[in-house]
Amino acid sequence: MPSFNVLSNKELQKYARFFLAICIITASTLLLLPFLPALGWAVIISICSWPLYYRAEGFFPKSKHWRPLILPTLAVTLISLLAIGPICYFTYEASVQAIDAIPSLMSMIHKGLPLPKWFEKFPFIANWWDKNLANPEGIKHLAQSIDVTPAANLTKNLSLAVMDITVQFTFALTAVFCILKYSDVLIQQVNRVSIRFFGAQGEALAQQIVASVYGTLTGLVLVGIGEGLLIGVIYIIAQAPQALLMGLLTGISSMIPFVGTFVLLLCCLVIAFKSIAWAIACFIIGYLIQSIADQFIRPAMIGGRTNLPFLWVLFGILGGIELMGLLGLFLGPAIMACMTSLWRAWAAPPEIQNLRENTSPDEPPVPSSIKLSPRQLREMENLAKREREEAYAKAEQKDKETMLKLEKKFHLHAHKNDDIEEK
Numbered sequence: 304m305p306s307f308n309v310l311s312n313k314e315l316q317k318y319a320r321f322f323l324a325i326c327i328i329t330a331s332t333l334l335l336l337p338f339l340p341a342l343g344w345a346v347i348i349s350i351c352s353w354p355l356y357y358r359a360e361g362f363f364p365k366s367k368h369w370r371p372l373i374l375p376t377l378a379v380t381l382i383s384l385l386a387i388g389p390i391c392y393f394t395y396e397a398s399v400q401a402i403d404a405i406p407s408l409m410s411m412i413h414k415g416l417p418l419p420k421w422f423e424k425f426p427f428i429a430n431w432w433d434k435n436l437a438n439p440e441g442i443k444h445l446a447q448s449i450d451v452t453p454a455a456n457l458t459k460n461l462s463l464a465v466m467d468i469t470v471q472f473t474f475a476l477t478a479v480f481c482i483l484k485y486s487d488v489l490i491q492q493v494n495r496v497s498i499r500f501f502g503a504q505g506e507a508l509a510q511q512i513v514a515s516v517y518g519t520l521t522g523l524v525l526v527g528i529g530e531g532l533l534i535g536v537i538y539i540i541a542q543a544p545q546a547l548l549m550g551l552l553t554g555i556s557s558m559i560p561f562v563g564t565f566v567l568l569l570c571c572l573v574i575a576f577k578s579i580a581w582a583i584a585c586f587i588i589g590y591l592i593q594s595i596a597d598q599f600i601r602p603a604m605i606g607g608r609t610n611l612p613f614l615w616v617l618f619g620i621l622g623g624i625e626l627m628g629l630l631g632l633f634l635g636p637a638i639m640a641c642m643t644s645l646w647r648a649w650a651a652p653p654e655i656q657n658l659r660e661n662t663s664p665d666e667p668p669v670p671s672s673i674k675l676s677p678r679q680l681r682e683m684e685n686l687a688k689r690e691r692e693e694a695y696a697k698a699e700q701k702d703k704e705t706m707l708k709l710e711k712k713f714h715l716h717a718h719k720n721d722d723i724e725e726k
Contacts, residue, residue: 338471340471340627340628340630341472341474341475342474342475342478343627343630343634344471344475345474345476347516348382348475348479349479349482349483349486350516351516351520352479353486356374356378356483356486359374359378360374371484372484374483375480375484378479378480378483379476379479379480382476383476389551392551393548393551393552396545396548400545412442414439415436415438415439416432416437416442417437418432418433418436418437493509494506497509507644508641508644508645511640511641511644512641514640515605515636515637515639516633516636516637518605518611518636519605519632519636519637520633521604521605522600522603522604522605523559523601523605523620523632524558525604526557526558526596526600526601526604527554527555527556527557527558527563529596530553530554530557530563530593531550531554531555532550532554534550534554534567534585534592534593535547535549535550535551535554537588537589538550538570538574538585541585542581543570543573543577543581544574544577549570552570553566553567553589557596558632559620559624559632563593567589571585571586571589602616611639611643612643615636615642616636618635618639619637620632622635623638
């Protein structure tokens with residue numbers, strides 16, 4: 304007869320709890336699936352704003368209303384203004400330019416659009432311009448031959464995308480408020496869970512993620528803003544039309560690799576209608592600024608915090624954008640930083656691996672990005688040996704002092720007994 308092992312109540316409860324936990328996690332993931340982008344943005348915004356928020360806590364009184372309620376509300380309001388402000392400015396400038404362009408558009412329809420002088424050197428372009436844009440009949444024929452269906456579909460898709468972004472942004476701000484309000488408790492819980500599941504190195508992985516998000520913020524956003532400011536000054540010197548708006552567009556596009564160069568080229572084409580020399584100068588200077596920032600400043604700021612190579616930074620950004628959209632701009636380098644940290648932990652020398660394995664959860668984790676030469680390893684071993692010898696010497700000295708105290712007490716007690724016997 305085959306024998307069957309009967310599970311005890313504790314083992315049965317253990318497997319039942321595990322199965323129940325899997326079911327709850329799966330159901331929660333399915334419920335939160337539509338809101339995962341909003342939660343991802345909320346985590347990124349909270350990590351990026353946490354240093355300033357932590358400093359601001361010191362300026363507010365410790366009360367039941369200021370820190371748990373009013374301070375998170377002020378932080379979320381400031382974040383929303385910083386996010387919505389540039390969009391409102393761009394929309395306002397676009398509407399003003401559209402209104403100003405209506406008279407020119409009506410004049411072009413009735414009179415035609417004259418050929419720019421620098422296009423006269425290109426016969427093919429000049430012939431096409433004279434046939435389609437230089438006279439009202441050509442403009443009318445060109446407008447009738449254009450299929451407006453793709454434009455209508457594009458407008459519809461853009462409207463739906465704007466509505467979706469607005470809803471996701473609203474949920475993200477709500478989540479940011481909750482994260483900042485309960486930040487102290489959440490940080491403790493995340494540390495405990497990471498240590499429980501991943502050991503002493505779980506906290507190191509969490510620090511890698513936070514450092515990569517900080518590095519991405521400074522390397523992409525701040526460097527992009529700096530590029531926009533410098534190139535915007537060049538636009539102003541070149542007396543470009545709407546130089547501030549063009550600088551803002553260049554700065555925003557420079558946050559994404561290789562996109563800023565394309566927007567710079569478009570802006571220089573607009574400047575070329577006024578002056579070809581200034582257009583060429585703006586493109587050369589702007590391209591140099593973007594090249595220096597992309598090749599030297601940005602990799603140092605993104606990979607410097609996590610010791611991440613430039614190739615993984617580039618692949619993390621581009622792969623993250625391809626897989627997760629704009630959210631991948633921040634999550635891509637974070638994932639690559641964790642992967643690099645795991646690889647360095649697995650490829651570390653045996654001495655470092657043994658040191659990590661013997662590290663208790665209460666001790667700070669050994670960083671996976673540590674690089675030690677044989678001489679440094681010997682120095683570390685000698686230092687540990689000296690510390691052990693000093694600890695043993697202190698323990699022996701303490702034992703000797705304790706023994707002397709006990710001997711003194713014993714002698715005093717013995718003298719007291721002798722005095723009592725003599726009396």
